């Protein structure tokens with residue numbers, strides 16, 4: 099019995115989410131009285147650093163193809179069997195979401211996605227918690243199957259250092275041929291991806307047009323934040339689709355979410371209301387977003403956002 103975490107490493111480098119996941123795997127293993135092994139697929143510089151976050155061992159499988167769910171599922175299943183893992187955990191990322199169902203079938207496992215806290219045990223069952231009803235409630239799941247597959251929400255567990263670098267073992271695995279040919283990969287460089295962002299500055303139709311986004315980008319730059327937007331804004335092409343947050347967009351959980359000129363429709367809130375602190379700037383005192391806000395500024399965003407930016411600049415310069 100052990101815990102296996104799949105540490106994502108795009109372009110050969112770990113993302114912050116890999117450290118979060120490893121630490122979460124370590125905490126889960128502690129609860130179960132076992133150890134956490136981290137699986138790295140492909141070449142990574144310094145794979146042993148996962149030991150700092152609680153992995154007792156890293157196993158590395160050589161694979162230089164792109165992300166293919168069939169290949170990854172077969173590969174992870176074989177590794178889980180080799181290392182004797184009965185709990186397999188992935189990030190609730192685009193790749194993790196694509197993997198979790200197939201892994202559940204392959205391992206004949208109970209599957210719970212999007213968990214947001216360290217599990218507990220109840221007899222032979224593992225008890226996990228996840229947000230439901232667009233974050234309005236939490237549900238507890240008792241997983242009674244012997245194998246379990248989980249996905250962890252981003253920003254749910256801070257990646258604490260608890261040890262030092264660990265051993266890296268190369269595993270020889272029978273990697274199947276890919277069923278999918280990846281012709282092109284387009285990635286957004288330079289900013290923290292939304293699911294991992296700790297600070298997000300977002301704006302909606304209240305911006306009036308794409309030409310006005312400079313004030314949002316400036317505020318985001320001052321804070322080192324990632325930019326986001328409401329759905330109509332990306333639907334009309336004012337902003338790129340990867341910035342769309344909400345029920346049908348990216349679900350985020352930053353420490354700070356600043357929303358300017360967004361009404362706070364239920365579908366928008368579904369993707370952002372797990373944020374730890376929400377600041378709403380809206381000139382309509384009846385805007386529903388104020389009910390979900392920790393701080394509300396009822397004013398014209400074209401006056402408030404530049405002032406906020408100046409105030410942050412001054413405060414950060416001190």
Ligand SMILES: Cc1cc2nc3c(=O)[nH]c(=O)nc-3n(C[C@H](O)[C@H](O)[C@H](O)COP(=O)(O)OP(=O)(O)OC[C@H]3O[C@@H](n4cnc5c(N)ncnc54)[C@H](O)[C@@H]3O)c2cc1C
Pocket residue numbers: 301302303304305327328329330331342343344345346347358359360361362363364365366369379380381382385397398399400
């Ligand atoms: C099935 C379905 C799924 C959906 N999924 C999503 C989703 O994932 N994400 C999402 O965002 N939406 C989603 N929507 C759309 C959602 O219902 C809303 O229509 C949308 O969120 C509204 O976007 P908005 O707040 O930017 O625009 P609006 O509703 O037009 O709100 C603009 C706000 O800006 C304020 N404002 C205007 N001018 C200023 C100013 N100068 N200063 C300050 N405030 C100002 C206004 O008071 C208003 O509150 C979905 C809808 C459906 C039906």
